[in-house]
Amino acid sequence: MTYEVVIGLETHAELATVTKLFCGCSTQFGVDPNMQVCPVCLGMPGVLPVMNKKAFEYALKAAVALNCKIDEFTNFDRKSYYYPDLPKNYQVSQNYHNLGADGYLDISVNGVTNRIRIHNVHLEEEAGKLIHPEEVGADYSLVDFNRAGVPLLEIVSYPDMRRVDEVESYMQTLRKILLYTEVSDCKMQEGSLRFEASISLRKKGCDKLGNRVEIKNLNSMKSVLKAIEYETIRQRDVLDRGETVGRETRLWDEVNEKSARMRSKEESQDYRYFPEPDLLPVLIDEKWLRAIKDTIPELPLARRQRFIEGFALSGYDASLLIDEKILADFFEECVKILNRPKAFCNWITNDLLREVKDRKLDIYHLKIKPKQLAALVEIIEKGTISSTIAKEVFSEMIQTGKDPKTVVEEKKLVQISDEGLIEAIITKVISGNPDAVEDYKKGKKNALTFLVGQVMKETKGKANPKMVNELLEKKVRV
Amino acid sequence: MMIDKDEVEYIANLSRISLNEREKDMFVHQLNDILSYIEKLNTLDTKNVKPMAYILKVSNVFREDKLETSIPIQDVLINAPSTKSGFFKVPKVIE
Ligand SMILES: [Zn+2]
Numbered sequence: 001m002t003y004e005v006v007i008g009l010e011t012h013a014e015l016a017t018v019t020k021l022f023c024g025c026s027t028q029f030g031v032d033p034n035m036q037v038c039p040v041c042l043g044m045p046g047v048l049p050v051m052n053k054k055a056f057e058y059a060l061k062a063a064v065a066l067n068c069k070i071d072e073f074t075n076f077d078r079k080s081y082y083y084p085d086l087p088k089n090y091q092v093s094q095n096y097h098n099l100g101a102d103g104y105l106d107i108s109v110n111g112v113t114n115r116i117r118i119h120n121v122h123l124e125e126e127a128g129k130l131i132h133p134e135e136v137g138a139d140y141s142l143v144d145f146n147r148a149g150v151p152l153l154e155i156v157s158y159p160d161m162r163r164v165d166e167v168e169s170y171m172q173t174l175r176k177i178l179l180y181t182e183v184s185d186c187k188m189q190e191g192s193l194r195f196e197a198s199i200s201l202r203k204k205g206c207d208k209l210g211n212r213v214e215i216k217n218l219n220s221m222k223s224v225l226k227a228i229e230y231e232t233i234r235q236r237d238v239l240d241r242g243e244t245v246g247r248e249t250r251l252w253d254e255v256n257e258k259s260a261r262m263r264s265k266e267e268s269q270d271y272r273y274f275p276e277p278d279l280l281p282v283l284i285d286e287k288w289l290r291a292i293k294d295t296i297p298e299l300p301l302a303r304r305q306r307f308i309e310g311f312a313l314s315g316y317d318a319s320l321l322i323d324e325k326i327l328a329d330f331f332e333e334c335v336k337i338l339n340r341p342k343a344f345c346n347w348i349t350n351d352l353l354r355e356v357k358d359r360k361l362d363i364y365h366l367k368i369k370p371k372q373l374a375a376l377v378e379i380i381e382k383g384t385i386s387s388t389i390a391k392e393v394f395s396e397m398i399q400t401g402k403d404p405k406t407v408v409e410e411k412k413l414v415q416i417s418d419e420g421l422i423e424a425i426i427t428k429v430i431s432g433n434p435d436a437v438e439d440y441k442k443g444k445k446n447a448l449t450f451l452v453g454q455v456m457k458e459t460k461g462k463a464n465p466k467m468v469n470e471l472l473e474k475k476v477r478v
Numbered sequence: 479m480m481i482d483k484d485e486v487e488y489i490a491n492l493s494r495i496s497l498n499e500r501e502k503d504m505f506v507h508q509l510n511d512i513l514s515y516i517e518k519l520n521t522l523d524t525k526n527v528k529p530m531a532y533i534l535k536v537s538n539v540f541r542e543d544k545l546e547t548s549i550p551i552q553d554v555l556i557n558a559p560s561t562k563s564g565f566f567k568v569p570k571v572i573e
Contacts, residue, residue: 017543018543018544018545019543019544019545019546023546024541024544024545024546024547025546025548026545026548032564033563033564033565034551034554034555034564034565034566035548035551035564036548037548037549037554038546038548038549039549042554050539050540050541051539051540051541052540052541052542052543053540053541053542053543054542054543055543056540075531075532080492081492082492082493082494083571084566084568084571130571131565132570132571138570139569139570140560140562140567140568140569140570141567141568141569141570141571142562142563142565142566142567142568143565143566143567143568144564144565144566145554145566270492275531275532277531277532280532280534280536280537280538280539281531281532281537282537282538283537283538
């Protein structure tokens, strides 16, 4: 039987505010347990929440960037459930009047653009963090409330995806939009960007959706894709046996690459949503909405198009550059200083990315600055250094943050363009390699390449390769 | 709408509290009393009345994203029945 896979994603992104949603506690990651808490985020009796304006505006910005309809009226609701990571036994969230609704996200798979609809975008508070000790027989869990109350954006897609490559593109595109709008740092390893997938199968051509299964505990984009593949096969087997797939929530097991049914969860009516009486509603007027719209920068797809048209870059190169906003910014800074888009694109997408990967550098805190890369391209063009040596200079620059001229001087890397000096070395190489010279004279063209290599080796790569070629050819022809 | 014992047990379970038989009977009575009292509202015609969640004509109350000092760890944990290395210690949560 052929089935169609129907996939929807719920995305949670922690917003990049300095303080929590309802109190002035820090949102900094990686601090000792319970150091960033106060009576408000601990849910002590009698405290009152006051909404962080920046968090609200970030959520609004994301909703606008995701093409959502923004109602003039929005408010917050209590979602009640009992769990040790939730100090108040309810989570302040939105249910009846979400901040944004009916938006969309355009994704691109193999050059084909596809529109994935967004059901809603809303703002809520994070729960604390539970730690389950690994020691055998431990009969306790530990709770850290540093994360409790951090502003969290939830983005719910429609079940519009059919294949894993669409899911991957959706996640990547969404992440880029959140980074471009600077509402979240999207660090998956710190949990500031998380995905949950819901999957159902139906017979091809059937309109009715099957029972959907939600999958949680997906720690990376890779595990989202793996979990979807696993779940597709699992449900197909169930259906092929003539059984029905139960509506359930499953937990992904990263290590064993399979999912297991989770203890039955509350149904949505069990959350007993009702308007949060401790918070006032928010009215969004035209003027405010316009001001928010004005803060939205050029989004990734538009930037990619501009790079292709404005800088004559290939679609592939442009995609590589816009992939990380910080790299695209770096590129544009360089071009502003020196109009050599292709050269900068090559340096960034090849050498820079390779160094970043090999040396595990943080692209958000690179030591090399755009004006330094521009200076490097300039001295290559002037012939001060060869392009081979430039790679060595670049590697030093990215590690130390030194100017290219400083590196060239310190390492004595200036290109040798002195004809007399090069000729002297050529003479030495020729007398040391009579066989190669003979070969060349017999018509073996690659013997010349060998000799050029020898000269470059003698000069530690510093000889001007063009001059070496010309002078050598003249010499051996004699 | 009437609340029966099953309903009370269901709500107790959602709230993670355990009730003995005497308490269950008591809550069945109390909750039904409350509900029948509230039922009186159904005698009013509310066809043209919008649901109202807020009685004040105030909206858009915000604070700036400004850092404030959190409270010292000993105060954080002062009421906790059990702690361990700065954490709250709770009975094992089974996923
Ligand atoms: Zn706090």
